Amino acid sequence: MAEKATTKKEKSIEESLWDSANKLRGSVEPSEYKHVVLGLIFLKFASDKFEARKEELIAEGKEKxxxxxxxxxxxxxxxLPPLARWSYIIxxxxxxxxxxxxxxxxxxxxxxxxxxxxxLPDNYFSRLQLDISKLAAxxxxxNNIDTQKDKATDIVGRVYEYFLSKFAIAEGKGKGEFYTPKSIVNLIAEMIEPYEGIIYDxxxxxxxxxxxxxxxxxxxxGDKRNISIYGQEYTNTTYKLAKMNLxxxxxxxxxxxxxxxxxADDQHKDLKADYIMANPPFNQKDWRADNELIDDPRWMGYEVPPTSNANYGWILTMASKLxxxxxxGFLLANGALSGGGEEYKIRKKLxxxxxxxxxxxxxxxxxxxTNISVTLWIxxxxxxxxxxxxxDVSRNYRNRKDEILFMDLRQIGxxxxxxxxxxxxEQVDTVSETYHSWQQNESAIANEVKKSxxxxxxxxxxxxxxxxxxxxxxxxxxxxYIEFVNRDENINFDEKMESLKEEFSDLLKEEQQSKQELLKVFKNLGFEIEL
Known part of the structure; x- marks a missing residue:
């Protein structure tokens, strides 16, 4: 009798590590736990690099x-001093x-x-009182990750990026601002092409x-030595993530x-950047007091952005740094496209x-x-x-000062x-090619790299x-501006209803869990409540 073939997909390094890490988490919030796991990944990576360099020195006869x-x-x-090496930890x-x-x-x-x-994480391991046996596991x-096995593959970077995305999903609404989905960042990079110069976020x-x-x-x-990176981050724990990531x-x-x-505290006041890539907080309220930042040079003679919403504060900050x-290339909530008042005056001048x-x-x-649709501005x-x-690509750009390109990507993905x-x-390539073909002289069609x-x-x-x-x-x-024809006819209602059913099911599960947690709190206080 022939053995039954198996089609079970083998888990990637990232998936296996995530499963193991999840077993340890217990009652620790994802917002804190991510620093525990990512700190360990960094420690393993740093130790492997250290040991590899140590072997080089020995081979060169430089033991002293x-x-x-x-x-x-x-x-x-x-x-890494002896007590900071992975071998000592293991x-x-x-x-x-x-x-x-x-x-x-x-x-x-x-x-x-x-x-x-x-x-690096500061006293997370001791403070969170993690289960020792699970931490050891x-x-x-x-310890099984060989970060030096394939020099051409960024194994640790890949694991780090995977964990950032998984933690962002786990933290959900209102808490996962530290991470912009990779495919969006990829789209921005392919459109503005940060090849050499100063990049700022x-x-x-x-x-x-x-x-x-x-x-x-x-x-x-290209040569990454031709790029200089500048950035700023408000949240201290996220600032640590960024420094570790780099x-x-x-x-x-x-x-x-x-x-x-x-x-309030610009860390790069005199910076002029060749590229800016950003995903600032959406619709940030009370970002300045009424009497603060009135004469800030970043407003460049434009109207002062309103205190009720920071969107145009971010726009002018970035415009002033160019x-x-x-x-x-940056992301904002769609409301910034048509706001009135001071926002209208700033947008008109821009x-x-x-x-x-x-x-x-x-x-x-x-x-x-958030589940809202947002806008990429360039x-x-x-x-x-x-x-x-x-x-290898050369582009001949034409003067587009009197035109604006509008694109709607809501039907792709x-x-x-x-x-x-x-x-x-493939979708990222298509969108960026549309943008670059719009930028170019039509006379450049003879160029062999010109696609359309x-x-x-x-x-x-x-x-x-x-x-x-x-x-x-x-x-x-x-x-x-964009012409729309029979958009409703393109909607797959079966798929839409299936998606809504899953979302509704998730909401009901979350509600039930919240009820149980609330009952548990009251029970601990000595009250019995029946629902």
Whole structure:
């Protein structure tokens, strides 16, 4: 009798590690627990790099330099004292004080490597009182990751990115702002092409924009040494995530001396960036007092953004940071496209000054923190005719100062994790190609890298002259320009109802869980309640 074939998919390193990590979490909140797991991943990575460099020194006959940090730092390797090395942690994994030993190791690494100042988790392991046996099991699992096995594959970076996304999903609405979904960041990078120069993110979260910028450079055979990274992050724990994220990938960046509010304490006041990539908080209220930041130079003579919403504060902050040839790609809630009052006056001036290049509506359910559709804005201070080369690709841009490209992506995307949407790489390529073909001279069609001549497509894209925008009272809502034909006929109602059914089921489960937790609280207080 023939054996029955198995089609069970083998779990990836990321999935296996996530399963092991989840067993440890228990009652610890994902917002805190992520620092525990990511701290351990960093510790393993740093130790593997240290041991590899140590072997190099031995092979070179330099044994007397094995404990000198300079011989590690010169190769961009973090120096680890004996008590901070992974081998020491594993040897003591079953000890009752292992949590304290891990905290001490992370603190010691940070103390011995100035570039890691403010980056690593601080006393998380001891404070959270984790189950020792489960912690030991997690250490064993991480110990099996050979970060040096395949130098061409960024194993640790891949694991780190996977965990960031899983934690963002676990934290859900209102808590996962540290992470912008990878496919959106990829789209921004492919559109604005951060190939060389200064990159800035005023609300950098865990640093995903920077990581994707480096990936863009590498995929187009550029040199990441030609990029300088600057960023700022308000939340201290997220600031640590970003510094760790960059350190794991060997990316040097200036994220400021500390975690700080970009509006109240700008860490890069005189910066002029060639590229800005950002996903600032949506519709931030009370971001400044009525009498604060009135004469701030970032407003550049525009009206002062209203205190009720920071959207235009972010827009002007980024516009003020652009170099003479700078381009910015950033995300905002859709309300910024048509607001009145001071927002209207600022938007009008931005359009009249030729700064707004493209407005792209994204699908719903792309973010883990909100299910609303949001907008990708592209501001460009270099919309005149010029030629630019990215790796093997050369583009001849035409003057687009009197036009704005509108795109609507709400009908594309592929599902993942049941209730979320992401862009496939093919979709990212299609959208960015549409944008770049719009930017180029039609006479450049003879260029062998030219794939298509831009044309308006109903329900997808439209190039509007500024006269049209003025007639529509400076609204940037794409549906006012893009032609829509029989959109309702394209809706798959079976799929839509199935999606709604799953969402409703999840809501009922959450409600039931909340009821049980509430009953438990009252019971602990000595009250019995029947529902």
């Amino acid at each position: 330099y094995l404990e000198m940090k300079e011989f590690y730092n010169m190769k961009n390797v973090f120096f 040897q003591n994994a079953k000890q009752d004080d292992i949590a304290l030993k891990i905290d001490t190791a992370l603190h010691t690494i940070e103390k011995n490597n100035p570039s890691l100042k403010g980056a 997690l250490l064993d699992t991480i 005023p609300a950098c979260g865990s640093g995903g924009m920077f990581v994707q910028s480096i990936k863009f450079i590498e995929s187009h055979h 350190a794991i990938r060997g990316i040097s960046g200036n994220l400021g001396e500390k975690a700080a509010n970009t509006f 170099s003479d040839k700078g381009v910015a 359009i009249d000054n030729g700064l707004v290049e493209a407005i792209v509506i994204l699908p719903q359910n792309m973010f883990y923190t 501001l460009n201070k270099n919309k005149a005719e010029n030629t630019r080369r990215i790796g 592929v599902p993942f994790e049941k209730k979320y949407i992401q862009f496939s790489q 001549v831009y044309k308006n497509i109903p329900e997808y894209c439209y190039s509007a002259h500024l006269d049209e925008v003025k007639k529509k009272d400076y609204s940037l809502v794409p549906s006012k």
